[in-house]
Amino acid sequence: MRLLIIGIDGATFDLIHPWIEKGHLPNLERLVQGGVSSALTSTLPPVTSPAWPTFMTGCNPGKHGVFDFIQPSGADFQLVNATKIKQPTLWQRLSNAGYRVGVLNVPVTYPPQPLNGFMISGILSPKNGRITYPEDLINRHRNGLDDYRVAPNVQYKSGIEAEFIDDIFELIRSHGDWALRLMEREPCDVFMVHFIALDIMMHALWRFMDHNHPRFEPSPFENAIRDGYKMVDGYVGRLLDQLPDDASIIVMSDHGFGPLNSIVNLNMYLLEKGLLKLRRDPLTRLKATAFRRGLSPAIVYRWIERLGLQNLATRVSKNTRNQMVARFLSFDNVDWSQTVAYSMGHVGQVYLNVAGREPEGIVSESDYSEQRDAVVESLQELHDNEDRPLVSRVILREETYHGPYARYGPDIHLVLDDYNVIAFPLFATDGNIITQQIRGDSGCHRREGILIIDGPEIVSGRILTEANIVDLAPTILHMLGEGVPRTMDGQVLRGVFQSPSEVSFVEEDHEANHVVDDQALSADEEAQVEERLRSLGYL
8 A cells, every 4th residue: 555544524633732742642643743744724614525525636616516515506405415526536536547546434425436446435425325336345345344334323412422422432433443444355555534423523522521611511421522532543553553664644634623602593694684585475474473482493303302303303204304394484485586695504604695596596796796795794793692793704705716616605604703603504593693503512613624644755743834625635646656637726735745856737637537427316315415414413
């Protein structure tokens, strides 16, 4: 093997460095001391779905076309899958260059595509889908191993922490054990394994670890996240033990992590400011009144929790669930003919109701800038319940996206209280502007992930001052002696190499590195993926 890539979803040096100092993470310590490390700037928004395609393509979302778990279109949205990525991935490029590649559990790889090697797709895979290439991969290697698992079996709620933690640890074991088995039996030139479990764990349990969190409480679960990191660190060590001496190693995350204090119902705020309008029919007025008085998804979810039925949500058909949602105030009740802006996505994404993009768009190209400025001005007046300003930064679309698909990205990205506050991803969780996350999550994403690179040609003990997730694909190609396609936006991180060589560039070969044709999942697959995203708090 020439290169091992280990993805640790949501990993942050804010936790790793203190735990290294206390001796909890000896294998990550070995890599940090022996190689190069850096904070790794993620995409905007710093979310799994745009971040991993950006890593895999070396292109910004405006070129590869994936901006979130969903692509909004007014009241509706489409789920993202691997066929939505409009640039060739690293795996396609390396396969076509003759490398044997193994890819395990990386998000946004379903449906798995043919390659020179193997693939098991990641978190956005439906439960009953064909998640492997070749199709018989798991059956050929399962002897003596537990069944492969894509995602948790237990959905977190307060009071079931012990059960949730046991399930998360089993998920780590599944991914680690299968990675070791496939490294042994399916030799590759380049192999990547991704651990999703720590991200899920930090969303749910951050407050038990963080003594400064507003909802901190002493509990037996204070060290659960640390123990999850220790378990992953143990698998890092076992994977390293299988490598030849001349192999290189990359450990990375798609984004970082930190505390979550509250949620903003941005659509309720836009409604208050007159930028989003509701229809005036009697049923919508009744729904709006009931919503403000508490008849909302949040209260129904809490009833379901009390009955212990939150893990049965996937047994409810999409059609049945949509009928239930329609009983609440929702995007279906919006008067799009008078709506200027709406929010969809959980990290402060705001879209203008643009003519020609949204089905009932009213914001024309000629007044786009003026209308957007007005929306930004209103958003900057957003305050929390103690009258403190919540908007730390406003980032406009053209400041972060460029390329043929840039117009489909959020028009405005809000950093809310330095990411201590996020938004409800769909219409609203309840009638309040400032509220709590439905499931009681206490952790959320930050833009600074991690990067560690070690190997025979890598500088020892260096800390880079700047690295971006878009830089990794060109750096990996250069590390392997391949040319960097000029279409990539990232830069080769020359500072990681002991003797940096000149970067060679290549023109795009569209025939050799074709993009998979866009294809829709079946209705059943869509429903399963949507329910998985809901269970993880992303919808």
